[in-house]
Every structure is written in C-alpha cells, then in structure tokens.
Amino acid sequence: MSYEPLYVAYLIYFNRDRDYFECHEVLEELWLKRDRDPLYKGLLQVAVGLYHFRNGNVSGGSKMLHSAAERLAPYPADSLGIDLGKLRSEAAEYARKLDDYSRTPFDYYDLDIVLQDPGLIGAVETASPRIAPNIPQQRGPRRGEKHQERERIMEQRNREPEKRSDN
Secondary structure (H helix, E strand, O other): OOOOHHHHHHHHHHHHHOOHHHHHHHHHHHHHHOOOOHHHHHHHHHHHHHHHHHOOOHHHHHHHHHHHHHHHOOOOOOHHHEOHHHHHHHHHHHHHHHHOOOOOOOOOOOOOOOEOOHHHHHHHHHHHHHOOOOOOOOOOOOOOHHHHHHHHHHHHHHHOOOOOOOO
16 A cells, blocks of 8 residues: 555654644645545644643643544544554543543653554655654744745845935
C-alpha cells in the first residue's frame, strides 16, 4: 500500500518530534484534500488535544481527545497501517483523565502512534531524514497569509524614502 506524503509527515511530526501544531498543519491539508475524511479528522484531533493540554488548556485537550476517540470509533483497529485501536483507546483514556484533572492532576505525557504496516514503516524511515524538525516548535496559531501580506506591504512602505514635493 502507498501512503500519502502528508500522512507520513504527520506521523514523523507526531512520533519523532512531538510537534502537534505541525501535525495539525500537515494533516489538515490532507483532510481537506480527502473531502474532510472523518478518519483524518480524528487523527488530527488527537494531535490538537495533546497540543492543548501541553500548553495548559485542559478543557480544550479534553474536548479534542473525546471528539477524536468518537470520530475514530467506527474504523478498524488496523486502519492506515497503524494500531488505530490502541491510539483510539489511549485518546479516550487521556480524555477521561483530563475530565477528572481538577481532582486528580497529572503531568502531561505524549502518546505514540504504533506503525504496523512494513510499507508505512519504510515510508516513514525514508522520509524522516528529509523532514527537518521545527526548532523552535510553533506554540501558537500563525496569522494567515493575508496578515503576512499586509505586514510585508507595510514593511516595504516603511523602507521607501519619503516622497517630497518640491514646490
């Protein structure tokens, strides 16, 4: 089986780098390309849930991980070359622990996505050296392209010499 490069990148960012923000970025692109496939949405939500909790947002982490577990529930345990059953049950357990966080706090911990298909393992091993980690990792949402374009225009205007009228 052949795997989408964006999916492979997601797995690298998830397991190797623990860069859940970048996981969201690459898998959202694939999710949109795949007509908002709920399976990819569930995987995306696992990363977003971990991202939220790691950054102190217990409620956001809980909501995303509950939603991820529910969204992944209809799929076979061995979907997409990974142990989806294990990931689904770990996401659900994490969400339950977050629901009880105020009474029983615990330290943040990462989850692993277990790769099962040898073809996927090979694809990840091949792609990994070509995918550089983001250092430092993105810790908050990026502003959109329109904002970046406005900032670029403003910087350009600020660098232009003032036009003087010679009256």
